[in-house]
Amino acid sequence: xxxxxxxxxxxxxxxxxxxxxxxxxxxxxxxxxxxxxxxxxxxxxxxxxxxxxxxxxxxxxxxxxxxxxxxxxxxxxxxxxxxxxxxxxxxxxxxxxxxxxxxxxxxxxxxxxxxxxxxxxxxxxxxxxxxxxxxxxx
Numbered sequence: 001x002x003x004x005x006x007x008x009x010x011x012x013x014x015x016x017x018x019x020x021x022x023x024x025x026x027x028x029x030x031x032x033x034x035x036x037x038x039x040x041x042x043x044x045x046x047x048x049x050x051x052x053x054x055x056x057x058x059x060x061x062x063x064x065x066x067x068x069x070x071x072x073x074x075x076x077x078x079x080x081x082x083x084x085x086x087x088x089x090x091x092x093x094x095x096x097x098x099x100x101x102x103x104x105x106x107x108x109x110x111x112x113x114x115x116x117x118x119x120x121x122x123x124x125x126x127x128x129x130x131x132x133x134x135x136x137x138x
Contacts, residue, residue, distance in 0.1 A: 037099075038099030038124070039099065041099040042121045049119055052089040059083075062081065062109070064117075065110045066107055068108065069108075070095045070104060072089075073089040074088045074093060074095065100122075105121075105122070105128060107119075107120070117136070119136040120135045
């Protein structure tokens with residue numbers, strides 16, 4: 001009688017399948033949490049940009065027009081109404097992108113149909129006017 005030590009091929013395959021199943025479950029949860037964190041980051045950025053726009057309005061008496069855009073928060077606009085500008089209205093020297101690296105869309109009160117504004121992220125698909133857009137009006 002010969003005694004063999006070790007695992008059989010079937011035992012090794014069962015362990016590999018179990019490890020693969022666990023890895024796929026963990027991977028799906030990580031991707032799901034990553035997407036949720038990008039959404040939350042984008043909502044926080046929209047709120048921060050909105051705070052900058054409110055400071056802009058306090059100083060100038062109006063929100064920037066659509067042509068002036070969010071860039072009016074970091075440098076004096078060269079188009080539209082004249083603004084009182086003595087530095088930025090947000091931290092940094094550029095407008096941050098959304099959670100997916102896309103630029104925010106700004107619609108000023110001149111086109112928003114109200115006395116306010118709208119800031120829009122195109123969301124995960126990067127396309128505006130789809131159901132995954134994130135707006136300051138949400």
